[in-house]
Amino acid sequence: MAVFLLMVFPLAALVHSISGAAEPDPLRQGAAKIVEASLQPAEWAVIHSLRQMGFQLKELKGNEEGRVLRAEGEDREVEIQLEGLAGGRTLIRAAVFRYFFMDREAAARIVDRAEWLLDSNFKRGA
Secondary structure (H helix, E strand, C coil): CHHHHHHHHHHHHHHHHHCCCCCCCHHHHCEEEEECCCHHHHHHHHHHHHHHCCCEEEEEEECCCEEEEEEECCCEEEEEEEEEECCCEEEEEEEEEECCEECHHHHHHHHHHHHHHHHHHHHHHC
């Protein structure tokens, strides 16, 4: 039985990859949080949290509905998606890759730090 499984599993993986099955979206597997801030302050907080963690912003694309940021660190690549929501809220999704592996802890730290920056900035300004 074990020999049969060893022969069938690689074949099943090959058929799966050839059939064009959708790859999982890495941003859906990373960290995500809805913050109580509009798109522009959320973008500011994300950029500052990336800089504080030693990442260099490489690319920023988007429009008034959302933004995609890409950054790099020593051995990591970051992709962050900001999506403006109704009521002045923003969805922040982050995915961090270290070589071929996803670093969910670093993604969560970026999102949490951005939320902390937003909270502390609004409390100071109020």
